[in-house]
Amino acid sequence: MSKTIVVELPDGSTKELPANSTGLDLAKSIGPKLAGAALAIEIDGKLYDLGLELADKSHVNIVVAGSAKGREILRHSTAHVLAQAVLNLWPGSHFAIGPPVEDGFYYDFELADNKRFTDEDLLAIEQEMDRIIDESQSFSREELSLEEGLKLFEDQPFKSEIIRSIGDGTLNSEVASDGRISVYRNGEGFVDLCRGPHVGSTDKLGSFKLLRVAGAYWRGDEKRQQLQRIYGTAWESRKALDDYLVRLAEAEKRDHRKLGVELDLFSFPDEIGSGLAVFHPKGGLIRKLMEDYSRKRHEAAGYQFVYSPHITKANLFEESGHLDWFAEGMFPPMQLDNEQNYYLKPMNCPFHILIYRSRQRSYKELPLRLFEFGTVYRYEKSGVIHGLTRVRGMTQDDAHIFCSIDQMETELDSLLSFVLEVLGDYGLEDYFIELSTKPPGKAFGSDEDWERATAALSNLARTRSVDLVLDEGGGAFYGPKISVQVRDAIGRTWQMSTIQLDFQLPQRFGLEYVGSDNDRHRPVMIHRALFGTVERFFGILVEHYNGSFPLWLSPIQVRILPVRADHEDYCHLVLKRLHESGLRADLLEAHEPLGSRIRKSKLDRIPYILVAGDDDVNESSIGVNERGEGQPRRGVKIDDFISSILKEAFR
RNA sequence: GCCGGUGUGGCGCAGUUGGUAGCGCAGACGAUUUGUAAUCGUCAGGUCGUCGGUUCGAGUCCGACCACCGGCUCCA
Structure with missing residues (x-):
C-alpha cells in the first residue's frame, strides 16, 4: 500500500497527502484559513464529515461556512443542539425530526406530560443551547444495525418509526441500502439518529436565534398527532445573522396587509367574514387599471x-x-x-x-x-x-x-x-x-x-x-x-x-x-x-413595489403644493393642465408649512410632487420632486414636465 | 380544521397586586402663509373583539365563541 494518496480539487488541481488523511487534513494542507472555515467535504456530490478518511484519487470539494451547503450543515447541527437543549430542559420528552430549511431549521417535539412550548420558553432554550455550544462539544458519527438502532431509541417512538421505515424501505434513504443506520453523539448522552454530516464541534455554531413555536403534524399528515415545532435560524457569523434579521424586518415593513391599511387600499371588515376583502377607492383604482390593461392585452391577443x-x-x-x-x-x-x-x-x-x-x-x-x-x-x-x-x-x-x-x-x-x-x-x-x-x-x-x-x-x-x-x-x-x-x-x-x-x-x-x-x-x-x-x-404587487406603485398604476400621479396661499391660483392652472393631459393629479393648499406637506406626500408615495412659488409663477415653471430622487429639480417648464412623464404615465 | 399567540378610539401603543380608561399620529375648528420629510392651540372621539360567569366592583380573573398573527410538503 502506498504511503500517499492524491486527491483532486474542484479547480482541477491535485494534492498529495499522507495515507489516512482526512478531509480536515486536506483543508489544513491548503491553508489555515480554509481549515477554519471548513465544515464538511463533498465527494461525488455527497456530503461527508470532515473527519472522513480520504480515498486515493477521489474528487473532493471542501464545504465552507457561508456557502449554501455549509449553511445547511450549520443549521442541521444547530437543530441537533436545539433538540439536546430541549431534552435537557424537559426530560422524558420525545423528539422527531429536525432538518435545515430555507434560511433556518426546525425541530419537532412531543413534550413529556403533554406540555406545550410558550414563547417565553424560547429564551430559556436559547440559553441552554448557548451553554452547550460554549462547551465545545464534538459531534461524532457512529454506524449501527437496524436492531441496534431500535434498541438505542426504544424510548423514542418517532425515531423508532423512522428506523422501521428505513428497514421496510418506505423511507427512501441511501444509507438504508447497506442495512446500517448512522447516529451522531455530542455531549454527555445526547444521541440523535441522523444521516449527517455535521460540523466537527459546536465551536462552529453560535450565530443562531430561535424564532417561533408552531404546531406541526407528524410527517405532515393532519390525521396523525400534532407535534410542537420550534423554528430557528442559524448563520456562519453574527453579522450574517443580523443581516438576515434586518431582512426579515424589512419584509415585515412591506407586508401588503400593513401597507393596505396605511395607503387606504383595501380592508377585511369583520362584518363581511373571514377572507373576504373590500377594495377602497385607491385600491379600487389600481385594480381597475390592472384590469383595464389586462383586457387591452387580451383583446390584442x-x-x-x-x-x-x-x-x-x-x-x-x-x-x-x-x-x-x-x-x-x-x-x-x-x-x-x-x-x-x-x-x-x-x-x-x-x-x-x-x-x-x-x-x-x-x-x-x-x-x-x-x-x-x-x-x-x-x-x-x-x-x-x-x-x-x-x-x-x-x-x-x-x-x-x-x-x-x-x-x-x-x-x-x-x-x-x-x-x-x-x-x-x-x-x-x-x-x-x-x-x-x-x-x-x-x-x-x-x-x-x-x-x-x-x-x-x-x-x-x-x-x-x-x-x-x-x-x-x-x-x-x-x-x-x-x-x-x-x-x-x-x-x-x-x-x-x-x-x-x-x-x-x-x-x-x-x-x-x-x-x-x-x-x-x-x-x-x-x-x-x-x-x-x-x-x-x-x-x-404591493409588496413587490413596497407600496410605491409605478407611475401608470399610482392612484395619484402628481401632487401640486403651492408654497404660499397666493400661489394657489397659479397651481390651479397647473393642475388644470395636468388634468387636461389625462394625469391623475391633486393639490394640497398652503394651510401647513411646505415641509409638512412634502412629508405627507412622500409618505403617500406620490410619484411626482410639484412645488410652485414666486420664481415659478414668474417663469411658468415648477419644482419637481421625483419619488426616489434626493434633490428636487427647480425651474422645470410645465410643458417639459408633462411631456417627460406622459409616456410612462399610461399603459 | 389543528397547535401557539394577540384583540384597548381610524392607525400605532400605555394601562401597576381587580377600584370605573390614557398617550402619540390621524380628524374637526381656530390661529399661522410657509421653497423641500412633522407650526401652534382648542375640541371631539372608546359600552376595552362578542357573549356569559366570578366579584361589592372586571380592560385586568374564568369559560365559550369570533377575528387576526405565526405555523401545519421540506422527511433520521
Whole structure:
C-alpha cells in the first residue's frame, strides 16, 4: 500500500497527502484559513464529515461556512443542539425530526406530560443551547444495525418509526441500502439518529436565534398527532445573522396587509367574514387599471370576453367532477326551489365549457379563446387565510382556450410568451417554471392522457431554457400544469400564472367540433390564469413595489403644493393642465408649512410632487420632486414636465 | 380544521397586586402663509373583539365563541 494518496480539487488541481488523511487534513494542507472555515467535504456530490478518511484519487470539494451547503450543515447541527437543549430542559420528552430549511431549521417535539412550548420558553432554550455550544462539544458519527438502532431509541417512538421505515424501505434513504443506520453523539448522552454530516464541534455554531413555536403534524399528515415545532435560524457569523434579521424586518415593513391599511387600499371588515376583502377607492383604482390593461392585452391577443354567474345548480358541478374531486374546497350548497341545490362557483371552467357547447363549433373557430374576470368562492380552511394572498372570494383572470390537438403546441408556446410578457410589464422578470404532475388518487382520466399532457407541458418549459422544477403530484384533478414562479423585489418566490392542459373535461362534457374532413373531433382545453387571482396579484404587487406603485398604476400621479396661499391660483392652472393631459393629479393648499406637506406626500408615495412659488409663477415653471430622487429639480417648464412623464404615465 | 399567540378610539401603543380608561399620529375648528420629510392651540372621539360567569366592583380573573398573527410538503 502506498504511503500517499492524491486527491483532486474542484479547480482541477491535485494534492498529495499522507495515507489516512482526512478531509480536515486536506483543508489544513491548503491553508489555515480554509481549515477554519471548513465544515464538511463533498465527494461525488455527497456530503461527508470532515473527519472522513480520504480515498486515493477521489474528487473532493471542501464545504465552507457561508456557502449554501455549509449553511445547511450549520443549521442541521444547530437543530441537533436545539433538540439536546430541549431534552435537557424537559426530560422524558420525545423528539422527531429536525432538518435545515430555507434560511433556518426546525425541530419537532412531543413534550413529556403533554406540555406545550410558550414563547417565553424560547429564551430559556436559547440559553441552554448557548451553554452547550460554549462547551465545545464534538459531534461524532457512529454506524449501527437496524436492531441496534431500535434498541438505542426504544424510548423514542418517532425515531423508532423512522428506523422501521428505513428497514421496510418506505423511507427512501441511501444509507438504508447497506442495512446500517448512522447516529451522531455530542455531549454527555445526547444521541440523535441522523444521516449527517455535521460540523466537527459546536465551536462552529453560535450565530443562531430561535424564532417561533408552531404546531406541526407528524410527517405532515393532519390525521396523525400534532407535534410542537420550534423554528430557528442559524448563520456562519453574527453579522450574517443580523443581516438576515434586518431582512426579515424589512419584509415585515412591506407586508401588503400593513401597507393596505396605511395607503387606504383595501380592508377585511369583520362584518363581511373571514377572507373576504373590500377594495377602497385607491385600491379600487389600481385594480381597475390592472384590469383595464389586462383586457387591452387580451383583446390584442385574440381573446373574447365572456361573463358567467356566481352560482349554479349542482348538476353542472356533478358533470364537471367538481363535486367528486373538489367538494371540500367549495362552500356548502344552498337549497332553493324544489330542494334544488345551488353552489357558489369555485372555478369558471364549467361555465366557459357551456359557452363552447352552446352551439355546434367548426374547426375554423379554433383556437377559441374565452376570457373572464370570474369571481369564484372557495372554502379555505380558517387557519390558512392570509391577507389578499389566500382569500375565500377571489377574481380569477381566467381564460379557457379550446383548440385542436394539432394547434396545441403552437398555442401553448404563444400563450407562455404572452404570460411572461405581461408579467414583465409589472417588473416581474425573474422567474422559473414549475411542472406539477398527476395528484395520486385525486384525479380522473387515463394515465396515457396524463402522460401526453405532462409531456407537452414539459417540452414547452424546456424550449424556454429556463429552470424547470418538478412538483410531483401537484396538478389539478383534471390535468397537469406548469406555473410561473416569480421572484419579487426582495427575492421571495410566488406562484403566479398557471397553464393547465386538460383532455378530461372536454371528454366529460362531450365537446366537439366539426373538422375540415366533416368529421367530429374532440378539442383540447387549456386552462390559464395569468395574475392567478386579481386579489392575490394585487397583494404581491404591493409588496413587490413596497407600496410605491409605478407611475401608470399610482392612484395619484402628481401632487401640486403651492408654497404660499397666493400661489394657489397659479397651481390651479397647473393642475388644470395636468388634468387636461389625462394625469391623475391633486393639490394640497398652503394651510401647513411646505415641509409638512412634502412629508405627507412622500409618505403617500406620490410619484411626482410639484412645488410652485414666486420664481415659478414668474417663469411658468415648477419644482419637481421625483419619488426616489434626493434633490428636487427647480425651474422645470410645465410643458417639459408633462411631456417627460406622459409616456410612462399610461399603459 | 389543528397547535401557539394577540384583540384597548381610524392607525400605532400605555394601562401597576381587580377600584370605573390614557398617550402619540390621524380628524374637526381656530390661529399661522410657509421653497423641500412633522407650526401652534382648542375640541371631539372608546359600552376595552362578542357573549356569559366570578366579584361589592372586571380592560385586568374564568369559560365559550369570533377575528387576526405565526405555523401545519421540506422527511433520521
